[in-house]
Amino acid sequence: MSKGSLSRLYQEKLKTAEQAVNALPRDSQLVTFGCYCGTPPNLTQAFCTAVSNKFFSGIPDVYLLRSREEVVKQFTNVEVLSRIRMLCPFLGAGFRQLADKAKELHKTHPDLIVPQFLPEHFSLYARGVFTRHGKPDVHMLQVSPMDEHGYFSFGADGSMSIPLALEAAQIIVEVNPKMPRTFGAGILHISQIAAITEHESELMVLPQREPSPEDQQIARLVADLVQDNACIQLGIGAVPNEVGRLLKTRNDLGIHTEVLGDTLLELIEAGNVSNRYKQLNVGHSVFNIALFSKPSYYDFLDNNPTMLCHPAEYVNNPHIIAQNDNTVSVNSFVEIDLFGQVASESVNWRQISGSGGQLDFSRGAFLSKGGIAVLAAHSTAKNNSISKVVPRLNNIVTTPRNDVHYVVTEHGCVDLFGLSTCDRAQALIKLAAPKFRDELREEAHKMTLY
Structure with missing residues (x-):
């Protein structure tokens, strides 16, 4: 594709996060997200808002790995936890707090669904999702800006995001100029993407402590x-x-x-x-x-x-x-x-x-x-x-x-x-x-x- 064609296609697919999420099938059964630096903060917020507003006709399974604390907090709303079934393969501090809060809220909100842990070896997580839950209706992730050939990079997150994205019925990306462009298997061509959103945010960091x-x-x-x-x-x-x-x-x-x-x-x-x-x-x-x-x-x-x-x-x-x-x-x-x-x-x-x-x-x-x-x-x-x-x-x-x-x-x-x-x-x-x-x-x- 010529640079002009790529630019036109980019503009055609460019949406707000709300527009991209609200274009999803209402009967979506499995929604997955990028992990760590690959979790798209703006798209997750739009997704949680849509869930709270009863956008989905059923209760979709939502697969979310370790992510930034502010992203995890978006899921603490009772209206969100009552309308999704969250599957967590890694319980970092943020997810532990989310699970504990959900258990406490469940006492007064019996319809609330407590997040569930998925035990599996890291190499087999994606395979476990496909085996038990099928292919995602949509995978949402944060990517680097498109290059001159029409490719986006998964950047700092390969984990399960690459196989989940490649098997998903739809891929929605959140382009972050701070996400590095890396090499390897983690690339997506614009032709593979259903919708593009743009949002600049800091990448996830993990504080270090001094050694004892x-x-x-x-x-x-x-x-x-x-x-x-x-x-x-x-x-x-x-x-x-x-x-x-x-x-x-x-x-x-x-x-x-x-x-x-x-x-x-x-x-x-x-x-x-x-x-x-x-x-x-x-x-x-x-x-x-x-x-x-x-x-x-x-x-x-x-x-x-x-x-x-x-x-x-x-x-x-x-x-x-x-x-x-x-x-x-x-x-x-x-x-x-x-x-x-x-x-x-x-x-x-x-x-x-x-x-x-x-x-x-x-x-x-x-x-x-x-x-x-x-x-x-x-x-x-x-x-x-x-x-x-x-x-x-x-x-x-x-x-x-x-x-x-x-x-x-x-x-x-x-x-x-x-x-x-x-x-x-x-x-x-x-x-x-x-x-x-x-x-x-x-x-x-x-x-x-x-």
């Missing part, structure tokens, strides 16, 4: 496991951030990661990342979500051909992860028991986050030639009053014991692979805080692990 002495000790132990030429995946939090800072003495690292955060970007800018020793996507850093603490960091991604944004079904696929040699995966946990079972998404059976990509990357890294999977955390919680190393899990299992490789706390590092049940228990007790070790040994004897 325990964070720094754990990070040192983890960083010692990472050699030159390794292909790395780092999770979110103080420990992975500190690990990234310590890797500035390494050379020719590769990146294949679920979340591209501050420290990975800083490693790229410092020259520690070349991606030259990867077996897959050589010369490119691969991610499915970019989430930074500073808005300016997103600028680095814009029109940078070395940065590839792909969906979770690709990035988090263990068989894809395993194709890069020397993959090192680093994630955190809430609790680990003496059998090696790991809980990373709940506290006392209460869901606090999601399964995410921990098991995907643990399995992929373990299958990688020379690869290792690391799970790291403080040995205690609540001002050292609770041990994170426990006799038996009192939580939902995120990573089964047979998939747990290296475990690190501030008290040491242990490789569980190949250890007997008894040896595992003894090794894990050494990772616990000293004041809890005698009690753990007692419990281990009772369970005949010693």
Whole structure:
């Protein structure tokens, strides 16, 4: 298409957010949104207004992943929660508050539908939606401005947004000039889009906290496991951030990661990342979500051909992860028991986050030639009053014991692979805080692990 034709088509499809939402079929059954930076704030507001005004003839399922707090708050209206069935595959702080408020409101508003959690591996979320709910009637997302060839970019959000959009009956985009244009699978041609809206807003940021002495000790132990030429995946939090800072003495690292955060970007800018020793996507850093603490960091991604944004079904696929040699995966946990079972998404059976990509990357890294999977955390919680190393899990299992490789706390590092049940228990007790070790040994004897 010529530039003139593209410009005319753009103007034909350009609508206000209200016009775009009000053109949807009233009998829509499944509405999905972009995730993280990809959630369109103006379109979500227009959607919530339409729901409140009883626009839809039924009760549509609404799929919303982790998003900015102000976006999540748009769904707290009783009129909204009474007329949609919200499905949340990841419960961040905002969604936990939304779910808690919905449960409280349900006491006085019995018609209100409490948001439901979808447990699934990150690599399989989109497949789970298609299997249980079918294809979306509409997918709404935030994109970068159209280029001269008529393409929009998903920018900082590949996650499930790419497959959901490509299977949806309609796609509505919210063009944000602050969304970077990235390369990879996340592109849409104007011919694929039903309606275009425009709205400038700040991208989602994730504040960082200063590392504690325990964070720094754990990070040192983890960083010692990472050699030159390794292909790395780092999770979110103080420990992975500190690990990234310590890797500035390494050379020719590769990146294949679920979340591209501050420290990975800083490693790229410092020259520690070349991606030259990867077996897959050589010369490119691969991610499915970019989430930074500073808005300016997103600028680095814009029109940078070395940065590839792909969906979770690709990035988090263990068989894809395993194709890069020397993959090192680093994630955190809430609790680990003496059998090696790991809980990373709940506290006392209460869901606090999601399964995410921990098991995907643990399995992929373990299958990688020379690869290792690391799970790291403080040995205690609540001002050292609770041990994170426990006799038996009192939580939902995120990573089964047979998939747990290296475990690190501030008290040491242990490789569980190949250890007997008894040896595992003894090794894990050494990772616990000293004041809890005698009690753990007692419990281990009772369970005949010693």
